[in-house]
Structure formats: C-alpha cells, structure tokens
Amino acid sequence: MAQVFQLILQGISVGAIYALVALGLVLGYKATETLNFAHGDLVMLGAFLGWWLVVPQAWPFWWALVAVVALVALLAYGLEVQLMRRVIGQPRHVAVLLTIGLGHMLRGATSMAFGPESRMLEAPWQARALRVGGAVVAEAHGVILSAALLVTLALAALLRWSAAGRAMLASAQNQLAARLCGAPVPRLNALAWGLSGAIAALCGMLLAPITLVDASLWLVLVKGFAALVLGGFGSMPGAIAGGLLLGLCEQFAGVYLPDGSRELLPYLLLIGVLVVFPHGLLGETHGRRL
C-alpha cells in the first residue's frame, strides 16, 4: 500500500512536468494553430541558461530562475513577432517545418555556446526528502508539484480575470470575431507565445536538477505531445489532466509491466489515443480543426 501511495506521489510530480510542457504547447497552439516543435528546445535552452547563470556566473538560484524565465519568454515572444506570423495561412506543414528548423538552430546554438557535454545543476532543494503519510518523496518532486500548481492557477486567473486573458480566450475561439471586437489579436498571439516560452523555461529549470543538463532534454517535447493528446488536443485543463495521467501511467508501468515498457509507454499511448479516441479526455467537441 505504501508503495502504491509512493508511486502515485511520484507519478503526479513527474506528470506535473509533462503537464507544464503540454500547457505551454497548448498556449502556442491556441495562438498560432500550429504545434511548436521547438518547445522542447526552449526547455533545453532554459536548463542550459540556468546552469550557466548558477554555476559559472555564481548567481543565486532564484535570481537565475527569474532571469532565465524572462529571457526565454522574450525569445519566444520575438520568434512569434518576427517569424511565426509570416507563415500563418500557408499549408500547415510549413509552420511545423519552421518550428523544426528553429528547434535545430536553438539546439545547435546551445551546444555551440555551452559545449555538448552534460552537466549537473544543483538546486536549493537538492537531496532532501519529505515524508508524506507513509511515503518518502524527494523534495524536488514536491517543488515541481507546487510550481505546476502555482503556474496553472496563475494562468487560470490571468485568463479569467484580466482583460488581456479574456481577449486571449476569445481569440483562441475565433480570431476573426475577436479582431472585429477590437482585440489586438497579433499582440495577443505573441503574448501567448511569450507565456509559453516562460513556462518552457520554468520546466527546464525544474527538470535540470532531477536529470542532467543535456541536449537530449528537448525530447521532453514528445512526452508533452503524449500528454496533450491524452488530455484532448487544444484543451488546457485536458493538457494538465493528460500530463498527470501520463506521469502516473509511467510510474506504474515501471513497476508492474515488463522491463522497457516504461520508456515506450508514452509513445504507444500517443499512437493509441490518436487512432482510437482522437478527442482524448477533455478534447474540443466542436469538431476537428485539422
């Protein structure tokens, strides 16, 4: 029983990262109607920048966190303003290829700037353990979980109560109608990309202490896709539910299913859900936009 409880706690906290990645992807998708294949590279860039500020520059962790989130958010904002909006209206694969190209450039530039070897980033909460009920959880997981909760609540509050947030919701539903009502749609799209970049950077800073700071961090993108699809394409609550569910499935598969199924599970889920049940848990019911 204690093991099940522990697995649930771990699953939820790993899932919280997937949920955050998926949340960032949905934000970008709502704005520009394309999946940002460079999102994983933004996560990786966040981790590398964080490492650079904390280790060689000896910044305090929290200052570095703020700086990295701000920098990556600015970068994502700039990408939307300068590049993404140029390909709106072209066939969908064009935008996908643009983000793939940008992802390659980010990955190449990062390993040119920092070198390809992997490294460690120590966080203030490193190596401490929390006792919750009968289970022992690494404090890192607790931090991740609370960060995910905070971000989700902040985002929900922003969308619900601020004028810009309400305009973003409106423009996500129907860009033309929102435009006609006076919403500054292009600026809102850029803002959505900026927010998505900020969330990606946060994911990078949260992931770095529990994994390594490494160029392969971008692969968290595919986990984000799986979470996105599981929860229902294009739904923000769905992205979070999907992420948590994916984290849980992974943890339980690692213990109860044969060796190696844990690595494959996210991809098999992604394929299975899209083929059998394309709307996911909380997907949009008003027909496909594809």
Next chain:
Amino acid sequence: MNRVAARWPLLALAAAPLGWLLPEFYLAELSHVLVLAIAALGLTVLTGWTGQVSLGQSAFVAIGGYGHALLLAAGCPFVPALLLAAVLAALAGVAVGLPAIRISGLHLAMVTMACAIVVEHLAGRWSTVTGGHAGLPVAQVQVFGQSLARTTVFYSACVTVLALAWALLAGLLRGATGRAWRALRDAEPAARMAGVPVARYKVAAFALSAALCGLAGALMAHQLRHLTPDAFGLALAIQLLVVVFVGGLGSLGGALLGAALVGLLPQAIAELKPLLPRTLALRTGLEAFVHGAILVFFVLVEPRGLVGLRARWSARPARRRVYARTERGA
C-alpha cells in the same frame, strides 16, 4: 511533365560512368546522396502527392535495413533480399497506413513521429534479433559476380535502384493513380465525390512510400556495414522531411536536389571549417545550426524549395506543373 520525367532517368544513366571517373571518397559521398534521394522519393509520394506529413519514415528505413541485413545473414542473395526488404517495409507501411486513414495533419505527424521512436526503441531492445545497441554486422555480398564492398559497384547499385524508382514514380504520377493522389491531397471530399476510393489510395501511398524507404534502408545497410538503432532515429526522419521540403515538395527532381544539398552539407561544413574563426569551428552543434538555418530560410523565402528557386531564376516563365500544390488562400 512527360519531357521532364523522361529526361531524369536518362540523366541518371549518364551519371553511372562517373563511378569510374571520380575518386572513391567523392563516390561514397555521392552514393550517400543517392540513398537519401531514394528515401526522399518515398516521402515525396506520401507528403508531396497525398499531403500526409510523416515524421516517421525512419521507421521504414530501419525495417528495410534490418530486414535486408537479416536476410543476407540467412543466405539470401542480394537482389531477392533487397526486394523482400522493400516488401517487409511496405507491410509495415500498410500497418501504419490503415489506422492513419482516420487521422491527418498534425495528428498524423505526431503518430508517425511516435512510430519512429517506438521502432528505434524496439531495435535497441530486441537484441536477440537486431543485435541491440551492440549492432548488427552486414554481410558483404556479391552482385552479378562483383563485390558490393567496392565503392564503384555500390554506386552503380544505387544509381540503378534510384532510376527504377524514379521511372516507377514518374509513370504513376502521370496515370490515374497520381491523379487520384493529388485529388485527395487538394480536396478530399471532392475526390470522394468523384469516386476516388480515398482510404485505399491513402494506404497505397503509405505502402509505396514505405517500400521505397525500405529500399533505401537496405542500401544504407551496406553503407553503414554495422547497423545500430541510432542510425535510424528521429533525426533521420526529420532529415528526410527537410530533404523533401528544401528540394521542393512534390517534385521528383526536387527530392534529388534536396538530397544533394542535405547529404553533402556535413562534408561542405567540414571543408569550410578552416575558413571559420577557430572558436566557432571547433564547436559541435554547427551542423545542426546550419541545418536548421537552411530550413528556416526556405520556409520564409522560398517555400517551393530549390525547384522554386530555379524557376525564379530561369528567365522563361515557369511551366505549369500538374503536380504542384494548388495555392489556397488563408
């Protein structure tokens, strides 16, 4: 179109004697380009002609490569092994294509991407058959009495396969099949109304595309000489999509041009490195960066790819190409 289709295989035949003129090293690079072009032709069928974006062609390349190597190890001669590898990959293509009838666009891109990752994982895991990460050696065989290990022989084999694939595709594109594919790409409901069996043609495109990628994988096996799963990873799938797009989506000549650009890029970068400042040249990641930059350049400047650039530069008005994507508004 007829003229173009007829001209290219002739050009390929004309290229064959190069095998005895060029130094071995360049010949090996050229063979690499040809193999890449064969796989790119496969993706052209799928993405260029039926509009199904696939990020998972590396899975079919892997199946072709491993299948071919295992058949050779079992004592099968080269040509039947090559054909059987293509058939194996085509079967895998049907297996992916059948469920893919239901999905399109971004969903399909994600599903195929996941397939590519799953196949790479399986190749690493199923080590009793594939040798896992330790690798699978590829037997060196004779083709018509010549050893395939010789660069010139391998190059001729690549030219032959490419020319045959080219002729096949050019023929299909001209005929009813090509028309049906383009119809369902440009307006699926309209194609259905006109009596095109959409599902069957979509699966057929998947099968043919996978078969060509399988052929490329089989040839690639001889080039690698030692198969490891990471040679057939997501990076290869993305590279193929870049080849097809940078060359000019939907154009056979474009697939070849794109393969030449992308295939020769690492060598070109290596040659240019001494000219760069030392601090930049010694860093890894330059290749990925240039790769991405080329893709971004083409997306923003010339989405029709190299073929479009050529059409823009040549003084004569661009010929109306039946296989070009019809322009649609926003």
